[in-house]
Amino acid sequence: xxxxxxxxxxxxxxxxxxxxxxxxxxxxxxxxxxxxxxxxxxxxxxxxxxxxxxxxxxxxxxxxxxxxxxxxxxxxxxxxxxxxxxxxxxxxxxxxxxxxxxxxxxxxxxxxxxxxxxxxxxxxxxxxxxxxxxxxxxxxxxxx
Amino acid sequence: xxxxxxxxxxxxxxxxxxxxxxxxxxxxxxxxxxxxxxxxxxxxxxxxxxxxxxxxxxxxxxxxxxxxxxxxxxxxxxxxxxxxxxxxxxxxxxxxxxxxxxxxxxxxxxxxxxxxxxxxxxxxxxxxxxxxxxxxxxxxxxxxxxxxxxxxxxxxxxxxxxxxxxxxxxxxxxxxxxxxxxxxxxxxxxxxxxxxxxxxxxxxxxxxxxxxxxxxxxxxxxxxxxxxxxxxxxxxxxxxxxxxxxxxxxxxxxxxxxxxxxxxxxxxxxxxxxxxxxxxxxxxxxxxxxxxxxxxxxxxxxxxxxxxxxxxxxxxxxxxxxxxxxxxxxxxxxxxxxxxxxxxxxxxxxxxxxxxxxxxxxxxxxxxxxxxxxxxxxxxxxxxxxxxxxxxxxxxxxxxxxxxxxxxxxxxxxxxxxxxxxxxxxxxxxxxxxxxxxxxxxxxxxxxxxxxxxxxxxxxxxxxxxxxxxxxxxxxxxxxxxxxxxxxxxxxxxxxxxxxxxxxxxxxxxxx
Numbered sequence: 001x002x003x004x005x006x007x008x009x010x011x012x013x014x015x016x017x018x019x020x021x022x023x024x025x026x027x028x029x030x031x032x033x034x035x036x037x038x039x040x041x042x043x044x045x046x047x048x049x050x051x052x053x054x055x056x057x058x059x060x061x062x063x064x065x066x067x068x069x070x071x072x073x074x075x076x077x078x079x080x081x082x083x084x085x086x087x088x089x090x091x092x093x094x095x096x097x098x099x100x101x102x103x104x105x106x107x108x109x110x111x112x113x114x115x116x117x118x119x120x121x122x123x124x125x126x127x128x129x130x131x132x133x134x135x136x137x138x139x140x141x142x143x144x
Numbered sequence: 145x146x147x148x149x150x151x152x153x154x155x156x157x158x159x160x161x162x163x164x165x166x167x168x169x170x171x172x173x174x175x176x177x178x179x180x181x182x183x184x185x186x187x188x189x190x191x192x193x194x195x196x197x198x199x200x201x202x203x204x205x206x207x208x209x210x211x212x213x214x215x216x217x218x219x220x221x222x223x224x225x226x227x228x229x230x231x232x233x234x235x236x237x238x239x240x241x242x243x244x245x246x247x248x249x250x251x252x253x254x255x256x257x258x259x260x261x262x263x264x265x266x267x268x269x270x271x272x273x274x275x276x277x278x279x280x281x282x283x284x285x286x287x288x289x290x291x292x293x294x295x296x297x298x299x300x301x302x303x304x305x306x307x308x309x310x311x312x313x314x315x316x317x318x319x320x321x322x323x324x325x326x327x328x329x330x331x332x333x334x335x336x337x338x339x340x341x342x343x344x345x346x347x348x349x350x351x352x353x354x355x356x357x358x359x360x361x362x363x364x365x366x367x368x369x370x371x372x373x374x375x376x377x378x379x380x381x382x383x384x385x386x387x388x389x390x391x392x393x394x395x396x397x398x399x400x401x402x403x404x405x406x407x408x409x410x411x412x413x414x415x416x417x418x419x420x421x422x423x424x425x426x427x428x429x430x431x432x433x434x435x436x437x438x439x440x441x442x443x444x445x446x447x448x449x450x451x452x453x454x455x456x457x458x459x460x461x462x463x464x465x466x467x468x469x470x471x472x473x474x475x476x477x478x479x480x481x482x483x484x485x486x487x488x489x490x491x492x493x494x495x496x497x498x499x500x501x502x503x504x505x506x507x508x509x510x511x512x513x514x515x516x517x518x519x520x521x522x523x524x525x526x527x528x529x530x531x532x533x534x535x536x537x538x539x540x541x542x543x544x545x546x547x548x549x550x551x552x553x554x555x556x557x558x559x560x561x562x563x564x565x566x567x568x569x570x571x572x573x574x575x576x577x578x579x580x581x582x583x584x585x586x587x588x589x590x591x592x593x594x595x596x597x598x599x600x601x602x603x604x605x606x607x608x609x610x611x612x613x614x615x616x617x618x619x620x621x622x623x624x625x626x627x628x629x630x631x632x633x634x635x636x637x638x639x640x641x642x643x644x645x646x647x648x649x650x651x652x653x654x655x656x
Contacts, residue, residue: 007578011317018324021339028334032600033608036331036338039596043327047320053313062577065370073366077570080362080545084562087553096549100542103365107538108372114538121543125550135198135554 004058011051019044072106079103091140092130097122147275154505157204158513163506166201166209167514171521174216179529181224182368182537183544184233185217185420185460185477186583187360191544193484194353194551203488204503208510210484211464214477215267215511218420218460219518222259222453223529227252235420235456238428242441242448249444253386258398258446259453260522261390264515265402266454270410270461271511274468277414278497278504281469285494290601291612295622297595300416300472301584303629307415307422309581312634318580322588323595325350332593333600345560352483352589354552354561358568359582360480361548366573368541385530388523398450401431405454412455413462416629419475423459424452461511468492468504472591476583483590491594 022040064070083099101118109117129135157163177188189210196206221236226243239259246255288296305315328339329349340346408430409423431451432441441448463474464481471493473479485492490500497504522529552565572582599613606612614623 003578007580015320018339022327025331025338026336028336031334032604034600034603036334036336039599040324040327040338043320043323047317047324050313050316050320053311054317059311059579062579064577069370069372072369072372073573076366076369077566080549080566080569081563083549084559084566087549087562088559092550096546100546103542103545104538106372107369107541108536109538117539117542121539121546125543125546129195129550133199135195135550136557137550138553138557 002058003062003064004054008051008053008055008058012048012055015044015048015051018047076103076106087138089140091142092137093122093126094140095138096125147279150279150501150505151275151509153501154507154509155512157502157506158208158509163205163208163510164513166205167212167510168517170209170212171216171219171514171517174213174218175220175223175518175521175529176216176532177213178217178220178236179223179232179533180220180535180540181228181230181232182364182540184221185214185235186480187364187544188217189213189477189480189484190353190356190360191548191551193480193487194357194555195547196484197353197487198551198554203485203490203500204506206488207481207484207503207507208514210481211507211511212514212517214481215457215460215514216518216521217477218267218457219260219263219522220529221456222263222449223256223526224533226255226259226449227530227533235424235459236452237421238424238452238455239449241428241452242443242445245442245444246446246449250386251444253388254390254394255446255449256385256526257388257390257523258394259449260519260526261395262398262402262405262450262453263457263522264519266406266409266457266459267461267515267518268512269406270413270458271508271515273410273414273458274461274465274511275508278465278469281465282494282497285470287618288494289616290598290605291614291616292618292622293598294595294602294613295619295626296470296472297591297598299622299626299629300466300587300591302626303416304584304587305581306630306633309584311579312630314578314580315584318575318582318584319588322585322590323592325355325585325589326352326592327596332597345558349593350564350589351555351561352586353487353555354565355568355589356480356483356586357548357552358565359572359585361544362565362569363572363576363582365541365545366569367576368537370573372538385527388526394446398447401435401447401450402454404431405451406458409455409458410462413459413474414465416466416472416474419463419477420456420459423462424456427455428452464511468496468507469494471496471594473587476586479583479586479590483586486590 019041022037025037027035079099079102083095086095097118100121101114104117105111105114130137177183192210192213196209217233221232222239224230224232225236225239226247229240229244231237231240243255301319305312309315328346330337330347337347405427408427412423412426428451431447463478467473467478467482471491473482482492549562552561575582602612614620
């Protein structure tokens with residue numbers, strides 16, 4: 001119930017913001033009859049209309065995980081963000097081994113197993129994608 | 145028989161060592177992807193697209209690789225359905241109903257072999273259907289102007305939202321989200337930036353591959369994190385399969401079932417928005433209704449294995465028809481395949497058959513070849529895939545996340561795209577929890593710019609008169625089908641809705 005109401009509300013706000021942004025698009029000197037603003041405004045309109053439904057008639061409450069599991073997901077997101085930022089700095093192999101290791105640990109591996117899985121995944125991908133297939137991966141200070 | 149001549153040319157394209165090798169690799173990977181619970185055709189193909197793309201494969205080999213994965217995943221899904229009672233992907237859901245009971249009776253090998261044959265029959269005849277139906281559809285599509293195309297895109301969204309989801313409003317929201325994302329970037333016609341917030345990274349728009357990999361593959365990782373420790377039975381697959389053959393008698397008994405399953409599945413696949421899950425569902429349900437006189441369905445009836453497998457593989461072939469001939473995908477995975485073609489600068493649709501016949505017919509020929517490879521891989525060698533099933537999610541899922549990242553980073557070499565991918569992963573997870581379908585988002589991101597371009601072109605032709613959108617018989621027909629496809633399931637769709645609700649309870653389920 002509540003989730004759908006929040007979803008509808010957020011969607012409505014997003015649609016309003018989208019339409020407002022669309023009206024801010026600058027128009028060129030010459031344009032086709034429709035111009036660059038109209039289609040986004042139509043999309044925003046459809047979105048706003050459709051968002052009314054979950055507000056008025058929400059589905060049964062979604063099955064949200066307990067707080068602990070939400071934190072797990074937040075941690076995974078943090079790991080992936082850190083991974084994205086660290087990749088160009090420390091290179092593919094180290095960043096991937098650490099990130100995959102942490103994910104594997106949180107998915108239920110024992111610490112040693114997780115470390116092995118992380119290194120295995122990282123080296124495995126490096127060998128298959130870089131050495132065999134020739135894909136360019138992020139280079140770290142050590143060249144890998 | 146133009147089609148047959150073109151098909152022969154296609155075989156000439158497909159029968160190179162490189163293409164045969166890629167087809168074999170694709171079939172093998174596809175079967176693994178299909179067999180793994182949690183990895184299905186659409187996220188499997190989604191992960192591999194950026195990889196194939198950054199490898200610099202030319203168009204034909206790349207599309208051969210990925211459609212082989214697609215066909216392979218349809219075969220592979222049945223393995224864990226039968227052995228573990230866990231569908232390897234959503235289209236294989238119905239196969240659990242009779243496949244698992246057969247395995248419990250010690251007939252696992254027979255069920256695997258029979259379902260392999262049924263998959264082959266479904267895919268084989270559906271590929272023939274593709275050969276003959278696609279050129280016909282192309283002839284119609286050549287009459288399409290911008291207004292017709294706009295209506296066609298609308299039809300795709302409408303039927304997808306109407307048939308494939310339980311809540312039309314949520315499907316419409318999803319479509320609007322996708323279309324809105326597509327609007328980000330510099331406007332193709334006037335050159336003004338839209339929704340870029342002065343961020344240089346956004347000027348080129350959001351790469352649809354980033355969106356697809358995030359929404360499908362990464363959200364799956366989050367789902368697994370959430371459900372860690374629940375129902376961890378994947379390690380207990382029986383490796384003792386018994387004889388992997390089907391008695392001739394059983395084959396004879398199920399031939400009618402396979403034929404009906406193939407026809408129903410193919411039709412379900414061609415309809416925009418339906419896809420393989422619906423194909424197998426309808427094939428099973430109708431078969432149960434009409435031939436199950438003794439009430440043996442659900443207790444290990446071989447026909448209950450043959451019907452959904454013929455149905456989902458036939459639907460997989462059928463879904464390629466609108467994707468190739470019209471550029472409008474009929475299912476989630478074909479939407480992902482469309483993304484692949486667009487990334488290679490190939491726009492599917494009627495012109496593709498004229499300008500790049502080698503791609504189309506090479507692909508179709510490769511499907512025939514791949515199908516034979518799959519039959520060979522999936523009956524004698526099924527034991528190999530059973531071993532693969534024992535890789536636990538705690539190792540598989542990090543690998544999925546990392547391979548996704550490799551592909552995305554390979555395209556642009558920028559951390560920004562990776563961050564966007566993570567954002568889409570979170571969005572995908574939240575939307576899945578809220579029961580919002582993801583496929584309309586992908587369709588919106590993919591088709592948004594073309595839809596807008598056609599709308600603006602149509603209105604330029606008519607000098608701003610909106611009635612051009614519904615002034616030709618073709619457009620009226622398309623609007624009619626679109627409205628019926630969207631509204632009818634609301635009124636009369638309890639038949640599908642009730643039964644499919646059960647399948648959606650599986651959040652891990654991958655859209656086909």
